[in-house]
Amino acid sequence: MSYLVDLICTKTAQSYPADQLQNLSDEGAPLFARYDLDGVREAVDRDALAHREPTMWRYGEVLPVVDPRFRVSLGEGYTPLLQTRALGDRMGVPHLLVKDEGTNPTGSFKARGMSAAVSRAAELGARDLAIPSAGNAGGATAAYAARAGLKAHIFMPEDVPIANLVESRVLGADVQLVDGLISDCGRIVAERKEAEGWFDVSTLKEPYRVEGKKTMGYELAEQMEWELPDVIVYPTGGGTGLIGMWKAFAEMEALGWIGSHRPRMVSVQAEGCAPIVRAYEAGSDHAEPWENAHTVAAGLRVPGAVGDFLILKAIRDSGGCAVAVSDEDLMSAVTEMAAYTGIFPAPEGGATLACLKSLVATGFVTKGDRVVLFNTGTGLKYIDAFNVRGGDGV
Numbered sequence: 001m002s003y004l005v006d007l008i009c010t011k012t013a014q015s016y017p018a019d020q021l022q023n024l025s026d027e028g029a030p031l032f033a034r035y036d037l038d039g040v041r042e043a044v045d046r047d048a049l050a051h052r053e054p055t056m057w058r059y060g061e062v063l064p065v066v067d068p069r070f071r072v073s074l075g076e077g078y079t080p081l082l083q084t085r086a087l088g089d090r091m092g093v094p095h096l097l098v099k100d101e102g103t104n105p106t107g108s109f110k111a112r113g114m115s116a117a118v119s120r121a122a123e124l125g126a127r128d129l130a131i132p133s134a135g136n137a138g139g140a141t142a143a144y145a146a147r148a149g150l151k152a153h154i155f156m157p158e159d160v161p162i163a164n165l166v167e168s169r170v171l172g173a174d175v176q177l178v179d180g181l182i183s184d185c186g187r188i189v190a191e192r193k194e195a196e197g198w199f200d201v202s203t204l205k206e207p208y209r210v211e212g213k214k215t216m217g218y219e220l221a222e223q224m225e226w227e228l229p230d231v232i233v234y235p236t237g238g239g240t241g242l243i244g245m246w247k248a249f250a251e252m253e254a255l256g257w258i259g260s261h262r263p264r265m266v267s268v269q270a271e272g273c274a275p276i277v278r279a280y281e282a283g284s285d286h287a288e289p290w291e292n293a294h295t296v297a298a299g300l301r302v303p304g305a306v307g308d309f310l311i312l313k314a315i316r317d318s319g320g321c322a323v324a325v326s327d328e329d330l331m332s333a334v335t336e337m338a339a340y341t342g343i344f345p346a347p348e349g350g351a352t353l354a355c356l357k358s359l360v361a362t363g364f365v366t367k368g369d370r371v372v373l374f375n376t377g378t379g380l381k382y383i384d385a386f387n388v389r390g391g392d393g394v
Helices: 037-043 046-051 056-062 085-091 110-123 136-148 162-170 182-196 209-223 240-255 275-282 308-318 327-341 347-362 379-385
Strands: 004-009 031-035 081-083 096-100 128-132 151-157 174-178 231-235 264-270 321-325 371-375
Touching: 031 037, 037 056, 037 240, 056 110, 056 209, 081 209, 085 096, 085 327, 085 347, 096 209, 110 136, 110 209, 128 136, 128 182, 136 151, 136 162, 151 162, 151 182, 162 174, 162 379, 174 182, 209 240, 231 240, 231 347, 240 264, 240 308, 264 275, 264 308, 264 347, 275 308, 275 321, 321 327, 321 347, 327 347, 327 379, 347 371, 347 379
Parallel strands: 096 371, 128 151, 151 174, 231 264, 231 371, 264 321
Antiparallel strands: 004 031, 081 096
16 A cells, blocks of 8 residues: 655645645645655565565555556566676776666656556546657656556657657557657647646656656665665656655665665766756756757757756765766767677666766776666667668667
């Protein structure tokens, strides 16, 4: 059972009811789900989790669906955490691991967030969902909406990876292509949702996608026998995964499942769209929207993040940093990671390896550090980004 209590504004801490559909708070800030963690601590034996189903729903007490009959699942979560000795030795980081989110349903970590968000939306009576997407979130929305019997309305940039477009349409979603970026798609959703009766499931504009994403943090702790790594390198577009894991770490400490040690959280972005990196380097608490955003890594082409202040706070509170890498370097790192691990990463996953090289060069990461790179999706969704006929490509 879920121990969900209410929703809390991330800026004012004002409480909102969790038994009705909610988007942003009155302050225009994301809402976080709050749970009765004392109750969870008494009810759940941490070691008993090993006997539960190998999906993210093994952590059901700290997920938002009250009635388990409304769980919309395709088997998401509990993805591999892989030791990468050959790649680690090559990088000079022998304790290097990759959390491979490409094994999720629909091929990316977006499945986690959409499983939680669609489940809770269905439980609270939503019938039509709307979302702007640069790619993988659209496919995940289409899949989970189809499984739940809901209608999905998806707005994507015209140059979205073809795999994401085909996937979303085959899964029955109403897909509209927009001449612009994900931010332009988001404006259309905002303008039309009231009249159309859509529930907006945009990144951090509803409370539950972050709940699904936070399970990456729970899994990471469990897979590492409840000892968190020293460094997490995470590709950051909207940043929900990074924010979610930081939330998970706080919850697990309150539950007595982990101690106070936290990883240094490293946000990696593309040089052609790096609002978080710019804000971090400027010492700002908010990231101004990035003009003329461009990168081959579609998931990183997010000019402005609703949860920018939450991303920056997690980075700074953890002693982490934010790094931008070039498209050339991240795509080169895709083939390098693949050749030394057997994982075919998305460009966003390649960005984490390109970032790690920079971190090693500056001394931010040293030989003794336990480092986890997050590959957020499978490279199979980005086939059109590779020159498969030779030349300078694969």
